Amino acid sequence: MSKKRLALVGMPNTGKSTLFNRLTGAGAHVGNWPGITVELLSARLLLGDSMVELVDLPGLHNLHGFSEDEKVARHFIETQPVNGLLVVLNANQLDRQLGLVLQLKDIGLPLFLALNMADEAAARGIKVDAARLSEELDMPVHMISAKHGQGIAQLRTELTAWLRQHPAPIAVRSAALEHDDQLEIRLEDLVHNTVHVPRELPETLTDRIDRHLLHPWLGIPLFFLLVLTVFQLVYGIGKPMQDGLAWGLGALKSAWLAPALASLPAWASSFLLDGLYDGIGTVLTFLPIIVVFFLAMAVVEDSGYLTRAAFLVDSLMARMGLDGRAFVLQLMGFGCNVPAMLGTRVMRSRPQRILTMITIPFSLCSARLQVFLFFTSAVFTPAAAPWALFSLYVLSFLIAFLTAFIWRGPAQHAREPMVMEMPPYRLPTLAFLVRQSWRDATHFLRQAGGFIVLGVALVWFLTHFPLDAVPAGPDTLAGIAAHWVEPLFSPLGIESLLSVALLFGFVAKEVVIGSLAVIYGAGPTELSGVLAQRLDWVQAYSFMLFTLIYTPCLSALATLRREGGVGPMLLSMAWSLALAWTASFAFYQIASRW
């Protein structure tokens, strides 16, 4: 059995990832490649009797590409030996996408062409003569729909046969690229001979929707309405599930766990119940809401609406040295900041990319959402809580804008072009959503299994050692640490024990709620009562402000360092800490005197 390697190449949005998932199933892993700075997704795939490693390359418009993503794709093609390239094109747009194939043909690697989105092409009446195309290009050409699975079985068979003809990995022939003009003439001929587009294209559903959603005056209000609706939906579905889970965990503890552990020494049962169980349990109650939240994000992301959001707000963002894409990444950051930061790879200008990366950590991610959900529902009235939460989202944007405005410096003049495709509206398949939510849930649980357990255990230790002291009292380690930082936090109205939770929040915001449960010795159901008793709304809001603004988590910092360097990371850290302190201070000092 021989080992072969195949790379997936194509323009952005042609369905490479969809095909990758369709072909390889769940076993994908992220790997490093020699000489390539970013990680690429790859997976093993059994074709006939050979094990093939399939690598998903970032989107590539042409071989002169100028964005980080394109450089990575090109560099991979130039340096890593492969048996061939599996080129994915959007069958609707062959009039322009075949140009990439002609360019790739010149570098001498075996090519296999998959014309994706056959379903959309059929719906629009676009016909492609695949046999003729295959003949003219001298390579296998195959129509598929990666999303719905049409033609995939056959694609596998043909890939297997094709790989047999190309048993050895080869490196590219570095011929000079053919002159573009010549290439264009060939492209025109090729399209003329093989693609038929109906004369009259009917107005599509996308056109009709866009007349409203991209309306010059209604577009932006509708955008906000849409965001609000999504959030309402998430809470409407997720909050009852969270409450139910909290109730269940509480009942389990009092009815079964507490009696079962009664024979253990007091400190041990305290560690297990008040430490691990309460801490982790409180974090776990957020699992349903997080999954619902990420599902909603997946639908929005896959729908193509985000490009439209970029279209609507680009000119406003331009005033802050950012662009429409930065805004979209900010929105994606609502899920998790880390992938949003990686998304800046589509930008070419480095100052602009760094500026965008510095603003993304202010995006209110799902981990911070947990903290805010808890605090708002504990301290505010049910009528006021959603508005308190909404105000934090608004602040998250305002702070990102302020940050961009202040640090825009060189990025302001490095305005890079923004030219991109606006895809038609699409709905994800159910299978896609199931896979997505499974991935998010396991990701969340892995985090919970990793440093949340560790963090919660550590918090228990700090708040219970020495063992004879009052738990979380001034004589415990946590009490002593809190005493030290008190001068810093008391002007913010953040009581000393809360500041201990903030210390742990530096590692990951998921730990904050868990450690509060441990600090106050309260389970998922009781914690809100305790918070309501101890904090007034001004103190609670000040705490939330600080949580919103200061460094999101270690992973975000690590990403910023890897993608941007040490300087931007330090800047982001110092700036966000200073800003968090100043904002909470100003808010508390003003609001508490009102």
Add this chain to the structure above:
Amino acid sequence: MTPSDLDLPGLDATGLDATGLTRLDAYPTGRCGTVVRIDAEFDLTARMKALGITPGRRLRVIRRAPFRGPIQVRCGQTDLILRRADASHIQVCPYIPPQE
């Protein structure tokens, strides 16, 4: 693909002088035009070409974003958004449909 593949419902020739060039950012919304020249730097030109904007091709400005935001252009089967500053590098002349 036929020469009129870009015809779209509601299309007509512009009233502009057929020899005059207009920058795409100033081209009237809803009118069909032919790309004559792209005066952008090399890599931007390459990106535009990859997205389907090349001399000789026809396109149509679908809409303009508010506050002098980007414009949406339809070129072949692809919808694009580009900033007005970037669109200003593209010279367009009015497309006059062949007489039938």
